[in-house]
Amino acid sequence: MKLLIADDDRALSLLLSTRLRAKGWTVDVAHDAMQALMFAMRSSPDAIMLDIAMPGGTGIDALKKLKMSAKTTQIPVVVLSGSIEPKDEPNVLALGAAAFMRKPPDVDALNELLLKLVGAPSAV
Numbered sequence: 001m002k003l004l005i006a007d008d009d010r011a012l013s014l015l016l017s018t019r020l021r022a023k024g025w026t027v028d029v030a031h032d033a034m035q036a037l038m039f040a041m042r043s044s045p046d047a048i049m050l051d052i053a054m055p056g057g058t059g060i061d062a063l064k065k066l067k068m069s070a071k072t073t074q075i076p077v078v079v080l081s082g083s084i085e086p087k088d089e090p091n092v093l094a095l096g097a098a099a100f101m102r103k104p105p106d107v108d109a110l111n112e113l114l115l116k117l118v119g120a121p122s123a124v
Helices: 009-023 035-043 059-068 090-095 108-118
Strands: 001-008 024-029 045-050 077-081 098-102
Touching: 001 009, 001 035, 009 024, 009 045, 035 045, 035 059, 045 059, 045 098, 045 108, 059 077, 059 090, 077 090, 077 108, 090 098, 098 108
Parallel strands: 001 024, 001 045, 045 077, 077 098
Antiparallel strands: none
């Protein structure tokens, strides 16, 4: 299962990619919105984790573009945010995100969510 993590927080990206690789994911990491879009178009991941606030365009802009492209529209996107704005969650869900999680996410809960979204069996 292929996962794209798009987050400009390099420490968090490294932590998440290391922990999720240990759970069986193949992980690509992008550190800005444009790089995330290029990776998604090129590698067609099974799921995408997308930070809201990144350089090179916002995660919201990237989400809109992902959901407008026939190549990426069906890829489930989990939006991550360190903000506590109550409006963020309904806004990203309305734009087509599959889920919204606060940063830093619990890796086990995130893994279970990703497995559910891609239709993979959960680990025992």
